[in-house]
Amino acid sequence: xxxxxxxxxxxxxxLSIQNLLFCLFGVLVGxxxxxxxxxxxxxxxxxxxxxxxxxxxxxxxxxxxGIFYGAQYGGSTTAILVNVPGETSAVVTCxxxxxxxRQGKAGPALAIAAIASxxxxxxxxxxIAILSEPLAALAMKFTAPEYxxxxxxxxxxxxxxxxxxxxxxxxxMLMGVLTxxxxxxxxxxxxxxxxxxxxxxxGMDFVPVVxxxxxxxxxxxxxxxxxxxxxxxxxxxxxxxSWTDFKAAFPAILRGTTVGTILGILPxxxxxxxxxxxxALEKKVSRHPERFGTGVIEGVASPESANNAGAxxxxxxxxxxxxxxxxxxxxxxxALMIQGIQPxxxxxxxxxxxxxxxxxSMWIGNLMLVVIxxxxxGMWVSLLRIPYRLLFPAIILFCCIGAYASSNxxxxxxxxxxxxxxxxxxxxxxxxxxxxxxxxxxxxMLEENFRRAMLLSGGHPxxxxxxxxxxxxxxxxxxxxxxxxxxxxxxxREEALKE
Amino acid sequence: MKMTSRxxxxxxxxxxxLILLAILALFGTxxxxxxxxxxxxxxxxxxxxxxxxxxxxxxxxxxxxxxRFRPLPPILPRPLICVLVSLAIFALILPKGGLVLATxxxxxxxxxxxxDYKWRESVIFAVIITIFTVLLFVNALGLPxxxxxxx
Numbered sequence: 001x002x003x004x005x006x007x008x009x010x011x012x013x014x015l016s017i018q019n020l021l022f023c024l025f026g027v028l029v030g031x032x033x034x035x036x037x038x039x040x041x042x043x044x045x046x047x048x049x050x051x052x053x054x055x056x057x058x059x060x061x062x063x064x065x066g067i068f069y070g071a072q073y074g075g076s077t078t079a080i081l082v083n084v085p086g087e088t089s090a091v092v093t094c095x096x097x098x099x100x101x102r103q104g105k106a107g108p109a110l111a112i113a114a115i116a117s118x119x120x121x122x123x124x125x126x127x128i129a130i131l132s133e134p135l136a137a138l139a140m141k142f143t144a145p146e147y148x149x150x151x152x153x154x155x156x157x158x159x160x161x162x163x164x165x166x167x168x169x170x171x172x173m174l175m176g177v178l179t180x181x182x183x184x185x186x187x188x189x190x191x192x193x194x195x196x197x198x199x200x201x202x203g204m205d206f207v208p209v210v211x212x213x214x215x216x217x218x219x220x221x222x223x224x225x226x227x228x229x230x231x232x233x234x235x236x237x238x239x240x241x242s243w244t245d246f247k248a249a250f251p252a253i254l255r256g257t258t259v260g261t262i263l264g265i266l267p268x269x270x271x272x273x274x275x276x277x278x279x280a281l282e283k284k285v286s287r288h289p290e291r292f293g294t295g296v297i298e299g300v301a302s303p304e305s306a307n308n309a310g311a312x313x314x315x316x317x318x319x320x321x322x323x324x325x326x327x328x329x330x331x332x333x334x335a336l337m338i339q340g341i342q343p344x345x346x347x348x349x350x351x352x353x354x355x356x357x358x359x360x361s362m363w364i365g366n367l368m369l370v371v372i373x374x375x376x377x378g379m380w381v382s383l384l385r386i387p388y389r390l391l392f393p394a395i396i397l398f399c400c401i402g403a404y405a406s407s408n409x410x411x412x413x414x415x416x417x418x419x420x421x422x423x424x425x426x427x428x429x430x431x432x433x434x435x436x437x438x439x440x441x442x443x444x445m446l447e448e449n450f451r452r453a454m455l456l457s458g459g460h461p462x463x464x465x466x467x468x469x470x471x472x473x474x475x476x477x478x479x480x481x482x483x484x485x486x487x488x489x490x491x492x493r494e495e496a497l498k499e
Numbered sequence: 500m501k502m503t504s505r506x507x508x509x510x511x512x513x514x515x516x517l518i519l520l521a522i523l524a525l526f527g528t529x530x531x532x533x534x535x536x537x538x539x540x541x542x543x544x545x546x547x548x549x550x551x552x553x554x555x556x557x558x559x560x561x562x563x564x565x566x567r568f569r570p571l572p573p574i575l576p577r578p579l580i581c582v583l584v585s586l587a588i589f590a591l592i593l594p595k596g597g598l599v600l601a602t603x604x605x606x607x608x609x610x611x612x613x614x615d616y617k618w619r620e621s622v623i624f625a626v627i628i629t630i631f632t633v634l635l636f637v638n639a640l641g642l643p644x645x646x647x648x649x650x
Binding site: 054167168170171174175177178181185187188190192193195216219220223224387388389390392393394396397399400401404405408410413414416417420421424425426428429430431447450451454455457458459461 | 537543552556612613628642
């Protein structure tokens with residue numbers, strides 16, 4: 001209908017000089033952190049979040065989104081050339097990409113990775129544009145019980161898709177919800193679990209919690225593992241893949257994009273899971289599954305398109321319903337709320353320039369990445385020569401400044417220290433912090449909607465299953481739990497995640 | 500069966516942590532009004548969560564005690580302590596000492612977390628990062644920070 005109009009608004013917004021510059025800055029920073037192992041887009045976004053206060057909401061979102069999908073491009077560069085995944089989402093790319101590089105086909109591998117990512121980015125942008133209106137319209141019908149059920153389903157799905165024991169992941173998620181409730185209760189004005197500390201009366205600040213858990217805890221744990229990197233030196237020549245490479249890669253790109261697009265929308269999705277699933281699928285449909293791992297081009301094309309598609313479509317639940325499906329999207333919510341914008345189904349109509357500008361910027365950003373990255377490969381690789389012993393003090397410093405800047409008080413640095421200890425502990429006992437962060441962000445929303453629904457129904461919990469949408473969502477959550485409990489399915493899932 | 504062959508240490512540690520956290524939460528919310536299901540007080544949801552987490556903690560700990568022995572991964576104190584102390588240094592120095600001293604202090608302390616540091620390159624790198632930090636965060640981004648110590 002007015003699909004074209006929307007995209008016109010979007011491109012008009014995204015093509016302003018200011019937004020183009022922020023988009024460029026975002027994708028460059030994203031590529032940089034993608035290239036460097038040990039810095040993830042998550043802690044980069046957390047560090048940069050306080051500095052978006054001064055920007056317009058549109059520029060801030062365009063830049064932060066650029067970091068996320070830019071990191072997918074950067075991660076694959078190191079995976080192919082150094083056999084070190086810059087990001088978890090590039091782990092699979094190492095398998096065939098590095099083998100291709102060893103056979104002297106680093107150029108075509110990089111080019112196919114970039115083309116696959118670009119294609120997936122284009123498709124994902126269109127999917128976001130098409131799905132936004134109907135999903136936002138559906139979400140407008142939601143009342144408290146539906147929201148509660150949606151949040152429950154989202155949290156459960158995030159647990160299912162996480163690594164490791166689902167039982168422990170649920171415990172982590174509940175712990176996150178509980179810690180999210182710290183602060184003054186909005187309904188009664190009573191401080192809860194603050195233990196008399198005035199700095200957390202408004203709840204614990206998001207940035208120190210996330211940076212502590214993911215940044216500090218991981219640096220401390222990373223330092224215990226010796227870091228070695230052997231860079232495949234030598235000139236990268238003939239970037240262009242051959243026609244046979246193209247013909248082999250194209251169907252793989254299509255399949256990878258489809259897998260990534262679907263898995264990205266699901267709660268708990270994002271960029272990390274789709275490449276694993278896409279690689280597994282590619283092996284299934286291939287006539288020569290035994291050749292995977294020896295440097296086949298499908299093994300690069302498919303996961304690369306999947307991670308980029310997933311990175312982008314994971315914005316859909318956030319933009320249309322205001323629900324983050326992974327910790328990075330949770331940070332995006334934080335960025336929007338700081339700007340005074342309540343993410344949710346109304347955003348698409350109240351902030352059309354922001355909404356469509358962000359969507360259009362994703363396409364522009366992808367184009368920038370293809371154009372900029374291939375010529376700059378040499379520069380990114382030379383950055384890898386900076387040893388970790390020099391890198392991590394800078395990471396720690398930027399974490400400190402980021403935490404301080406989030407509240408302009410050193411209390412946040414102490415808070416980050418505490419969460420850093422927790423992050424280290426979780427790392428040692430082998431539990432993933434991601435479900436906890438999701439619980440932490442969604443906790444207040446979850447309680448609010450639960451209390452409101454129960455108030456409206458006069459205390460009858462049946463309200464959640466009497467309303468059709470809510471009942472469907474809870475049924476999906478229940479099916480997910482059943483699926484997890486069945487050992488056969490569980491083993492399959494572990495296989496898929498391990499591969 | 501020997502006792503030493505049992506006990507999944509990571510699970511036991513995680514379960515015990517959950518139990519401690521739940522007890523802390525139950526203690527912290529003991530004065531909050533719980534209310535009824537139709538009209539919940541501020542304590543209803545947190546206390547309910549705390550009890551559920553307590554349940555999870557007990558199950559995970561018990562399961563850990565019962566399954567095969569698995570040791571905790573080794574903990575190297577040096578990187579952990581250096582990283583944590585460098586955060587503390589930043590928080591302690593920044594308010595009075597300014598950004599330059601806090602940056603140098605944090606960089607110096609965290610450098611010792613690695614065992615393969617080299618004096619010369621670390622000093623040069625720290626100076627570069629300090630200049631970069633001041634230019635980026637104070638001059639370009641305008642963070643309200645004092646650069647030099649205030650007496």
